[in-house]
Amino acid sequence: MRQTFKLYLLLGALIATHISASATEGMWLPHLLGSLNEKEMKGMGLKINASDIYNVNKGSLKDAIVSFGGFCTGEIISSKGLLLTNHHCGYDAIQKHTTLENNYLDRGFWARTQREELPNPGLTATFIVRIEDVTKQALAGVSGNLDERGRQSAIDKNLAAIKSSAKKESWQEVLIKPFFEANQYFLFVTETYKDVRLVGTPPSSIGKFGADTDNWMWPRHTGDFSMFRVYAGKDNKPAEYSLDNVPLQPKHFLPISLDGVAENDFTMVFGFPGRTNEYLPSRAMQLTVEGQDPARVGVRDAALKVIDGYMRKDSQIKIQYAAKQASMANAWKKWIGEMQGVQQTGGLQRKLAYEKRFTEGVQANPALRKEYGGLLDSLNKLYDDLAPYAVARDYYTELVRNTEILNMANNVVNLMQDVRAKGEAEYPALRDKFLASTESTFKNYSTAVDKDVTTALLDLYFKEVPSNKIGGEGYQIWMETNKDGKTTADNIFSKSALTSYDALKAFLSRPYATVATDIWKDPATRLLIGLRNGYAELVSKPHDAIQSDINRLQRRYMQAQMDVLKDRRFYPDANSTLRLTYGKVGGYSPRDAVEYDFMTTLDGVMEKYKPGDYEFDVPEKLRQLHASKDYGQYGQNGKMPVCFIASNHTTGGNSGSPALDAHGNLIGLNFDRTWEGTMSDINYDASICRNIMVDIRYVLFVVDKFAGATHLVEEMKLVHPKKSKVVPVRRKAA
Known part of the structure; x- marks a missing residue:
């Protein structure tokens, strides 16, 4: 058996050969995009470079992506550490602040000032500083004669030595993970912020609309989002919770596109997928x-x-x-x-x-x-x-x-x-x-x-x-x-x-x-x-x-x-490390005579509306906004977009991941997969595997028009990439 896992040589050669894996399949390591994926991604519509996605020398997209609590993904959307993730990812934190008197699950919550933002002990946000291949060091001295216990013992000793010698700052940590069934190892230098405060959440009638009946289903009409803020010490470094902490100044935050999506648009999902098993027998x-x-x-x-x-x-x-x-x-x-x-x-x-x-x-x-x-x-x-x-x-x-x-x-x-x-x-x-x-x-x-x-x-x-x-x-x-x-x-x-x-x-x-x-x-x-x-x-x-x-x-x-199937491109199974997947916006046909479009609107929310039903009730104010078509700058052709789907390969842990356009702007928030495609963890099939995202315009509409938390929108950078225009920040009246 070969002792050296020559991944770079093998995958590099495959770029110029026939690729049998679907162009939308795969969860790719961001630091390898330049050599493995950039050409294909640009052919599909990507407008930026791989170095804009992952870079250790300057701010890049990776610097806006966090592992939220270790179980979901979040993204930074302002220069003041404002963090966006799913409602269901923030659910436990929201529930802990909920009482019968202050029922944030039922009524929602919006902090009007930073002082009103609610602390969440134990909740963290972890950034990736850099990624390194340490396979050679990890497998040094590991021979094929060792049994499993002996092999792992030898590797563990090697990993301990790698960690102790890794270059990092005192506040940073080192994580080493196995890839390709422990044939390769990568090192991750991370920064974990421990002061993460709840900023806002819509009521469950929006954030969990459809609840269990609609879970994993399409069409979907769920505003599955919540907002937090990452706080740091006055030196902008991780710190335990303190009233003296200040909002994080991130290396990068995501601009937000108001242009929406069209069928066949290129999309990316950047996050921390949990676990897949694509190579099982x-x-x-x-x-x-x-x-x-x-x-x-x-x-x-x-x-x-x-x-x-x-x-x-x-x-x-x-x-x-x-x-x-x-x-x-x-x-x-x-x-x-x-x-x-x-x-x-x-x-x-x-x-x-x-x-x-x-x-x-x-x-x-x-x-x-x-x-x-x-x-x-x-x-x-x-x-x-x-x-x-x-x-x-x-x-x-x-x-x-x-x-x-x-x-x-x-x-x-x-x-x-x-x-x-x-x-x-x-x-x-x-x-x-x-x-x-x-x-x-x-x-x-x-x-x-x-x-x-x-x-x-x-x-x-x-x-x-x-x-x-x-x-x-x-x-x-x-x-x-x-x-x-x-x-x-x-x-x-x-x-x-x-x-x-x-x-x-x-x-x-x-x-x-x-x-x-x-x-x-x-x-x-x-x-x-x-x-x-x-x-x-x-x-x-x-x-x-x-x-x-x-x-x-x-x-x-x-x-x-x-070694055998050299005409196939291989990507590592998900293991809760930072990955990028890419695909295109589009509907699908899961079975005979059934055809799904790629987008839903607020009209569909009203069609599902059941007064008093905990899954399908709709707040009165949302009904009023719909009746008056008061969508502001977030509507499109008299409709209010709510959710859309694309062929990005996602799994658990991708909840809360940003959906990005070809320019790296935020266009949506990943929160689910279609029911027919949940088998993508073991059997990805591009014909029916679709990830479900809440449209960022619906998020902003709920924050601004429904909740009246306009001050949060004013923190963000709103752009029109399809029109090459930046939207001026609206200021409050004096």
Whole structure:
């Protein structure tokens, strides 16, 4: 097996060859755009240079893009650190500031001055300073004779040395990530700002319009945005929250285009996509869409039915569970779309045809046959072996994740394990830290909701998971409660100390020896321990052993694909690092006799309007603005654009990413994908994969005309690139 991953040579040669990957497929590293993508991008309509997108010597587009909280993307849109991201990305922060008296989720919030902007402890904004290839150093001394543990140990030592010697400022950090299944490594120097304040949010009736019914769907009419501001110390460097902090002066902020989009316009999305698996073998795809996705969907479907029922009839529970329900439903619906998308596009058949071409390429070359012969068959066989454990694993993790009392029990068990590892003398300090971190959890907790969820999920778990994947302890408890979810839940919630913060605090405040004994008696922790022990021995252990072999062969298979299929251009899978993707504005046809246009307008909002419905209600003022067609400079031909779609390749983590035009101006805000295209994480198909963006003109319209927060628009640089004109900043009347 080759020890050097000659990516530059390979990809450089591919520029001049036939490219089988779609021109809109791929999540590209920004510092390689000049050598790999610039020519193609300019052919598609790009008007700036790759050096305007990524540059370490002067301000460039990358300097306006941030990892928002580590889970979304945001962009700087003014010289005063104003940050734009999605409403759903800011949802947790908005919820934490929401009370029944100040219901920012229902009514929205707009700070009229910087002093009114609300702090959010723990929320961060991380910029990328520079990116470097450190593959040679990372893999130094790593031979093919090492097993997986030995290989990783050698790499870890190399990475530690690279980090310690990396050139950076004292306030900067170094992150090194593997790419192409750990065949290559890149170093990222970052700056993280820790004072990020809420500036404004529309009401959920705009920011979450359509809610779960419209999630992942097109046509879409959601104003999914919120605004924050990044603050720095007086030296413009990262600083902890302080009233003395000042708005960040960014190296670059995004001008905003008022020209809108037209069909076939070139677009870019710049952000931090979370995770894709584009190079998996066919058996892995089959396992995902025929085994794991159905399991995960089934568990969340049962939980969501319970939660939705309570939220519709209790306003307090609606506030408490708003963020939980949104997060749970988001992945649930995505997995459904993923299954359907792969089936609709013949994804599995395409993968098999790809593997046939790969195998023929291996067999046609004696050197490749010697190196990679039988590799793909071995890898597919391992995925077949993994399948029953992978499905059982998903049932277990979904049960514990979505049953709050079992999740709390799991955290308590982890606490006790931590004490055993560090010594009994550490118990008071570790306990107090745990309780401090747990107190806020119970503020958004309902025993009634959790009890009914627990009932439903236990019935499902013990029905779907074979007893030989559960274990004796867990199954014994199930038998003691008549193999019935309600009986089990009644026993737990009537006797457990984990149903309230006060009861949990009292339980843990006793001597360590007493708690260590009684943890086996509490019905919640007893059930969790029984299930956890069975899972560890019967599922996790064999799963991880097979997965280790898969990881080794998957790395070789990645290298093999690039060695064999030289007419294909390869991009690294997403791994929460900064990427740029590009495509064109356009509609699509997902099935027979169905044709979707590329843009929606406020007219569509009114068509969906259902008074009093929490998903489709529309604020009175928005209805008035629509009736009077009072769209100001943001309307187009008597219409108010709301959302549009394009063929940019996106995934989770791209939420909040800026949609940019050919000049690098902000034209929209990425927030979703079409349902038929959610399978793009494992099976991108340009025919139906579309990303959904809220039109920046709708954002400005809501901020200005609806919310009256004109002072925020005045911070921004508004441009007309199609008319080569800058819009004068409007000043307030004296």
